[in-house]
Amino acid sequence: MQQNQTSDDQHLFDLWLKGDPQGFSGLYDKYKNRVFGFLVRMTGDREIAEDLLQETFLAALRNADQFDRSRSFLSWLFGIAHKRTIDFFRHAKVETEHKSDAETAVGSKIDAPDQQLSDQNLRALINEAVETLDPLQREVFLLRELGGVPFKEIAKIMDCPINTALGRMRLALKNIRKELKKRGIDGVQ
Amino acid sequence: MACSNLEETVLLYSSGELSEKEKKSFESHMSICDECREEFDSYRREQERFFTCDVLGEVPSKDVDKEILRVCSDARKKVTGLGNMPVFLKKTIYSLTFFVVGFVVVGYFAMNTEQSKQSNLNVVLENELFDSTNNSQKQNDNTAIINDSDSLNDTNRFFSKNRGNLDQNGVIPVDLKNK
Numbered sequence: 526m527q528q529n530q531t532s533d534d535q536h537l538f539d540l541w542l543k544g545d546p547q548g549f550s551g552l553y554d555k556y557k558n559r560v561f562g563f564l565v566r567m568t569g570d571r572e573i574a575e576d577l578l579q580e581t582f583l584a585a586l587r588n589a590d591q592f593d594r595s596r597s598f599l600s601w602l603f604g605i606a607h608k609r610t611i612d613f614f615r616h617a618k619v620e621t622e623h624k625s626d627a628e629t630a631v632g633s634k635i636d637a638p639d640q641q642l643s644d645q646n647l648r649a650l651i652n653e654a655v656e657t658l659d660p661l662q663r664e665v666f667l668l669r670e671l672g673g674v675p676f677k678e679i680a681k682i683m684d685c686p687i688n689t690a691l692g693r694m695r696l697a698l699k700n701i702r703k704e705l706k707k708r709g710i711d712g713v714q
Numbered sequence: 715m716a717c718s719n720l721e722e723t724v725l726l727y728s729s730g731e732l733s734e735k736e737k738k739s740f741e742s743h744m745s746i747c748d749e750c751r752e753e754f755d756s757y758r759r760e761q762e763r764f765f766t767c768d769v770l771g772e773v774p775s776k777d778v779d780k781e782i783l784r785v786c787s788d789a790r791k792k793v794t795g796l797g798n799m800p801v802f803l804k805k806t807i808y809s810l811t812f813f814v815v816g817f818v819v820v821g822y823f824a825m826n827t828e829q830s831k832q833s834n835l836n837v838v839l840e841n842e843l844f845d846s847t848n849n850s851q852k853q854n855d856n857t858a859i860i861n862d863s864d865s866l867n868d869t870n871r872f873f874s875k876n877r878g879n880l881d882q883n884g885v886i887p888v889d890l891k892n893k
Binding site: 546550553557559562565566574578579582651652655667669670671675676677688691692698 | 722725730757765767768772774778782783
């Protein structure tokens, strides 16, 4: 499955390099939601995330010759998105702050813990739990779960030892579970 | 979790980053350790239900999609022929260009240095030649000055005899005889 995914991406990437618009639009349509989700969660602002999404794909386009074909295209794209996010915070000097009202806003959405959650509610709950994470934990979590980036690559992207990346992921999962429990979701059966 | 060292191994096992040996070792551990197996199962269920693209992803607006596709299509057009070349070919072209430019620049400066050395030598030679010519010229000039002063003295003598002393009167003599 993963192998097919990679070969599909390679094929679209080759089309992209040859200047075939289907190559770019194919890869863009396939991965835009993942990359955009990552950028929205990291910046907390849709408009900024839209700008960064454009910058990410433009940077990928300009540096297409640097893509190492032994890696997955999505991992590479998430590496670029990570750099764009870092640049954004460096230049804008915007401080990422946790939204303190996340907990209060969500509590009222569930009437009973065993209530059947709609997809929309579940989405909101999970994302609110993700937003409460420390930015470094959140980034490792999103790189892994949205980007499917292996931990070895996450460590490289974030310039830290692999054990640090694993430790952050472990804490991220622990904190998400804790937050979900507060909101009435206790594990998945 | 009691198997604290294995918490991270569960993550590496899930992401498929364990070697074959490590993988087999961990699988045999999970067969006897309920805690690790539960942790792995729980994480896998969370990934399937919670941590999916539908839940964590976001959909950009249609306008943004259009704009990005337009901008990226323009940028693609701007990428020149080099953009499609293999990396090793690009590197070769860049290094050759760098070498040629470097060669031209170094050659230009080397030639300039040589020329300036040559012109300095010429200047020294010219100066020496000029000095020697100048000395002989000076000697000639001195002779000429002496001759000139003799001729002036003669003229003065001529006019003073005929129209008075020019030095005392300050009158510009005009030779009316020849007019």
